[in-house]
Amino acid sequence: MALPNARVLIHQPSLSGVIQGQFSDLEIQAAEIERMRTLMETTLARHTGKDAAVIRKDTDRDKILTAEEAKDYGIIDTVLEYRKLSAQKA
Numbered sequence: 001m002a003l004p005n006a007r008v009l010i011h012q013p014s015l016s017g018v019i020q021g022q023f024s025d026l027e028i029q030a031a032e033i034e035r036m037r038t039l040m041e042t043t044l045a046r047h048t049g050k051d052a053a054v055i056r057k058d059t060d061r062d063k064i065l066t067a068e069e070a071k072d073y074g075i076i077d078t079v080l081e082y083r084k085l086s087a088q089k090a
Helices: 023-048 052-058 067-073
Strands: 007-010 063-066
Touching (some): 007 067
């Protein structure tokens, strides 16, 4: 669920910080990023009903969705409505 003015961001996984080290260390980090990306794509595909290839394309760059767009995409189930606040009596 999300509030009407919420934004939802989906993007490819990344590792924080600068990746340094020997070539074998870089290969390990690259393999981990690819593993995380595949896991994210299959999880989102399962929950949204979209093909994993569509998810990969959509997360290649940052994709910012409104609450309604996130609902249409299948990431959230409900956009909450604001409720009216009753005036407080002094």
